[in-house]
Amino acid sequence: TKPSEVTPAILMKSYACQRRTPLKHHNSVLTDALEILALNAEFTKNEGRSVAFRRAASVLKALPRGVRTMDDLKDLPCLGEHSLRVIKEILDAGTSSEVEWTRQSEQFQAMKALTGVFGVGVRTADRWFREGLRNHLDLIHKSQKLNRAQEAGVQYYNDLNTPVTKKEAMVITVIVEKAVNDVLPGAIITLTGGFRRGKEVGHDVDFLITHPDEGAEEKLMPKIVNWLEDQGLLLYQKTTRNSYLENKDGPARPACNMDRFERCFSIFKLERSKLDSDTRIEDSSYNSGVTDGTQTHSGSTWRAVRVDLVVSPYSQFAFATLGWTGSKLFERELRRWAGQEKGMSLSSHALYDSKQQRYLPANSEEEIFTLLGLEYIPPSERNA
Ligand code: GTP
Ligand code: MN
Ligand code: MN
The missing domain is CATH 1.10.150.20 (5' to 3' exonuclease, C-terminal subdomain)
Structure with missing residues (x-):
């Protein structure tokens, strides 16, 4: 091989939060397979194994080109023996027997x-x-x-398992902005989650809400929920009040990644007439009424959409934005980086420096990356 034909070695950092991971990448056959195994490990309550497969998949998502031979994987981090075996099988035979067996298994399905x-x-x-x-x-x-x-x-099983489009997310954004500004003028509404990362579809629409006057956001959620309910826009909602107390909870990372913001898990009733006619889905399965007894309504004038609303105090807004933008693996890796490499503890509320024994405030995501000693990764490249 002439030197010019040698593909340059790829310098791949080992934490997903050190890398840029675009939404569209070159290895989806491999990452889909590894993510089946990750999901199955989750189903069998094998968290460690699940994360290992997800990290392996994530490394492949960050590669600038498709993997064709095992040589292409030289020097890459996070690829364990098991993941390598699966990748090799797919490169050699087109499919992995373990993945196919898992996919078909009664328990997995x-x-x-x-x-x-x-x-x-x-x-x-x-x-x-x-x-x-x-x-x-x-x-x-x-x-x-x-x-x-x-x-x-x-x-609402059928609707909730129909991906939410960006168009639908935009219509819901307009509704949420109207609701929030009606009950608290000057409030700031940010679209977070997958749509902020540039995804074309999602399983829900996520919003983060704050107000520049610290304290003005207190007890805001019940007011928003009442407004939405008065308009007949909610099919379901469960509001949880804010339970975050800096001193009581201390810097320790919560056992699960649930945060303590005032939040509302909801299901919106989205009128189809609010969507432009050119984006209307004419598919007859789209809210077409009773097909299997799960949808009690008939006709196709509206559909159910999952919406998550979170309210954050202004001083925690940057942390909340970072924490609710995802991806889930990116978040997990950020917290692992903070803990293992920096002796810090990161949550969606704050960043605590264990050495200095104090909280490090930040006003933007960029500042948080800087405090963590990381290069800034924009939302569209957090699709780890
Ligand atoms: P889709 O909704 O499936 O398109 O993807 P998504 O990335 O938007 O996922 P999801 O809506 O489940 O979550 C959005 C982000 O919020 C992710 O980064 C999650 O880690 C984060 N998130 C979800 N629930 C919680 C929670 O209870 N606490 C915290 N801190 N973060 C959460
Ligand atoms: Mn989401
Ligand atoms: Mn969500």
Whole structure:
């Protein structure tokens, strides 16, 4: 080989928050396979294994070109023995037997179907699977006892499993802006989550709300919810009040990544007439009424959309924005970087420096990256 033909070695940093990960990449056959195994590990409550597969997939997403031979993977971090075996099988044979077997397995399919119901987590799905339930229809037919969220999850199952388009997200943004500005003029509304990262579709629409006057945002959520309910825009909502107290909770990272902001998990009733006619989906499955007994309404004038609303005090807004933009792996890696490499503790509320024993304030995401000693990664390249 002439020197000019040698592909230059790729310098791949080992934390996802040190890398740029675009939405569209060159290795989706491999990353889809690894993410099936990650999901399956999650379903079997094997968190460590799941994260390992997700990190491996994420490294492949950051590569500037498609992997063709095992040589292309030389010197890349986060690729464990198991991931390498799966990749090799796919490069050699086109598919991985383990991935295909997993994909087809009754447990994987049932867990995917059951956790696909809003309000159902891995723990519940696993219990139901062991009781013989396999999908959302079994929940109705076997008259399973459901909580309020799960009831809504079953009722709006088809809509909630229809990806939310960017257009729909924009229509909902207009509604949320109107609601928030009506109850608190001067409030700031930011679209977070996948849409902020440039995704074309999402499973929900995420918003972060704040106000420049610290304290003005207190108890804001019930007012927003009332406004939306008065307009008949909510099919379901569960509001949780703010429970973050800097001194009481201390710097310790919460055990789970749930934060303590005032928040609302909701299901919006989105009028189709609010969408431009050219983007109207003529597909008859689109809210076409009763097909399998889960959707109680008929006609196609509206559809159900999951919306997450979070209210943050202005002083925590930068941390909340960073924390709610994702991706989930990017967030996890940011916190791991902070803890393992910097002796700091990062949450969606604050950054605490253990050595200096003090909180490090920040007014923007850029400042937080700087405080963490990281190069700034814009939202569109946080698709780790
Ligand atoms: P899709 O909605 O599936 O398109 O992707 P998404 O990236 O928007 O996912 P999701 O809406 O589930 O979450 C958006 C971001 O908010 C992710 O980065 C999550 O880590 C974060 N997030 C979700 N729930 C919580 C939570 O309870 N606490 C904190 N701190 N972050 C959360
Ligand atoms: Mn989202
Ligand atoms: Mn969300």
